[in-house]
Amino acid sequence: MVSYDEEKVTALSSELMQACERLRELGQLPREVFTGDPHLVASAKYHLIVGVEAAIDLANHVITKNRWKMPENYADTFCIVQEHGFFDEDLGKRLQTMARFRNRLIHIYWDIDNDRIYDLLREDVGDIEQFLTEYIRALQRE
Template sequence: MKFNGDRMKSILSEYLQGVKRLEELAALKEEEFVADPHKVASAKYHLVICIEAAIDICNHIIAKNRLRVPEDYADTFRIMGENGLFSQDFLPKLFAMTGFRNRLVHRYWDVDSKKVYSILQENLPDLYQLINELKARIPIMLNL
């Protein structure tokens, strides 16, 4: 698989910084988190950053390798799966990420603070799985 190492490093850096900040927020007690609108807004922002970075990584790989053009964000992950870059059992989690990203971006006022906290508690490992699956299938990424 082809990709621009510098571009990938830049996106991965933003991605991993976002994950780190989400981990810090996940360490808070639920009451402290939901009571502070700044913490909730920060979590929403960093979730968008991480999901957008994941999509950017995939779109970069898709473009560099001349794979079919995605129809939407979920299709970006579908294409990666079709080409063996994500396991089939991981794809539903990726599709859920794009759905949540769309809610955060287009209906942010309608995203419950407790739901955001729940995602921080239950779904952060998915962000690591995404990178681990890519590194397992694109060995050169191990050097990034």
């Protein structure tokens, strides 16, 4: 049985869902409108960081609460949770990639192509949402 704090999971899940909702809204804009407006791009970067951070925090929560192996970095966090059966390897690899992209957003934010951000909005937000679905399912089956 996996130990977790229900209030913490609820709060982080809410943050993740709100970020994904904002990202989906931005992803509905035409590419030219999005990439041409620095405020929209900045908003997307912020919500990507919040969404990925919330997923990382959820993963770290069960890792810490259950005294599993400590991750070496943010990407490794998803690998450890995957090893404990929370989701399959394919999703785990996509989440690890997203964690690395989060690092780029934080540390090299000026060198990220706006078209790449738009592509993420259109193609990869579902990975964060799928993480949450699988995460909650794993907690409930225990």
